[in-house]
Amino acid sequence: MSTLVFSPQPVIALHHQVKQDLLLRLRAGSWPPGSEIPPEPALCAHYRVSRGTLRRAIGDLVNEGYLERFRGRGTFVSPPKLESRFAGSFGRFTVVGPSLEPRSRVVFCRRVRAQESVASVLGLERGEAVWHLERVRFAGERPAALQASYLPCALFPELSRQPLGTRFLLDVMTEVYAVPLLRAVEVVDPTKADSYAAKQLGIRAGTPLFRVERRTYSIEERVVEYRLSVLRGDIFRYRTEFR
Template sequence: MAEPTGRASVPGAPATHGSGRKHVAVREYVSDLVARELDVGDAIPSERALSERFGVARMTVRQAVDALVADGILVREQGRGTFVAPRRVDFEMRLTTFGEEMRRRGMRPDSKVLAADKVPAPADVAEALGIQPGRLVHYLCRVRYADGTPMSIEQTWVPVALVPDLFEHGAPGSVYEALRRFGLDPAWGEETLAASEADERESALLSMRGRRAVMRAERRTYSESGPCAYSRACYRGDRYSVWVPLGTPTKVLVPRQPAPAEA
C-alpha cells in the first residue's frame, strides 16, 4: 500500500490540515508564544523561520501575522520587524476620569501639564458650553500617562463664570473632582468618537514612531444647571479599544388609537 503524500509533520508545531487551516495553526502558535514566553517589545520569529518550522509558504505566515497585528497582539515597525504589542486598555463609555479608569485597571495614572490658563472661548468651544464666543474659559491641556507610558492628550475647557477659582492652587489633578468641590457634580455627558492619524506633535507627545492611528473623543459634560465642561482627547490607537455594553431594543409603545365614530 502506497504511503500518503504530503508534508511530514513538524516537531513542536500543530498539525495543519488543508491550506485553509495552515495560517490558523501559525497564528495559534505565535499567540501562544506571546502568552507564555515573550514580553512586550520582544520580536517574534521571522517569517522565514516560521515558514520553515511549519512547512508553509511565507504568504501563509504573513496572513497569520497580519491577523495578530489587526487584533492588537503584535505591532509592526517598518524596517525593524514585528514585536509583541503593549497591552490594550478597553475604553469603556462611562462618565469617569482618566485617573479613575486607569486605577480601576490596576495602573498608575499620571499627567504632564502643557497649558493651564484663562483664555477667550473659541466659537466651537463656546457653542459646546452654551456661552458667547470670547467669554473667558479655563483651558487645561495635559498628556495623560498610565504606568509611565503616554496614553492620551487631553484638552478641557470650563467656563470661568461657573468656577472662577478653578486654577487658584494650580491645575487640578482631576477636573471632575474639582467641579464637585465647587458644587457642580457632573451628572451626565455625551461623547463622540472618531478615528484619524496623529499629527507630528501628537506623535511626539505620545511617543509614537511615524504617523499612527489615534482615537479622538469629544465630550460635553453636564451638571444639573447645564454644560459645565467640554473636552477633546486624542488616544493612542495601539493602546485603546472601545467597550460598549449593548442591550436589547426597548419596545416602542404606540398609543392606542380611539375607535372611529360610527356614522
C-alpha cells in the first residue's frame, strides 16, 4: 500500500471517505483484480479509523460487488464486472414508459385443466383446475400489453366474477382473496408479434416485443400467479445501471 496521505474532510462521513479512497485505489489498479487487499488492522492504522468505520466502508464495497470477503482468508478484489457482468452480476433496473392502468380488456377468463408446464410452475398436479385469464392492458388509450395469467382455482374461487377489467389483478388477489404477496421474478426475452398478438394490440405482425414471464410468490414462497405477457417494444424500455 502506498504512503499517500489521507486527510479526512469533516463534513462527509468518514466511512464514506474511506470507501471512496479504497475505490480510487481499486480503479487505479493498485490492487489488481483477484489480489488480496491489506487486512483490517493495517487499513485501520493507515486511515486512522476504528474497525467499525473501516468495516462499514468495506462492507459497502462488498455489497456493491467491488470486493469479496472470506472469513479466515482475507479480502479480495472482485474481477471487473463491467464486461464480465454477463451471467451473474447485478444492477438496478427501471422500466421506462407510461404506467399500465388498472383498467384492462378481459379477453376471457376460463377454468381449465393445467397443462404440465403450467402445473409444474404453480406446484400443482397436471390436470388440476386453474384459471386461464387473458387481458389486454392499456397505457393511456393505447393497448400496451397482452397478458395471459394462470392461477390455481383452489386459491381463487369465483375469480371470473371479480372486477378484473377495472382493478389490478394483484389487488384482487391480496384484497379480495387475502393472499399476501411477497415478490415476483420476471424473465425477459425479445420476440415478435404473431398474428393473434398483433390483432389484440393493434400493431402489425412481426413487430418486436418484449416477452415477459412472471412468477408471483406469496409470502409462503408459493407461486400464486404465472403470467406470460408480451409488451410493446415501441412503448417500453428496460433501463439498467451498473458499476
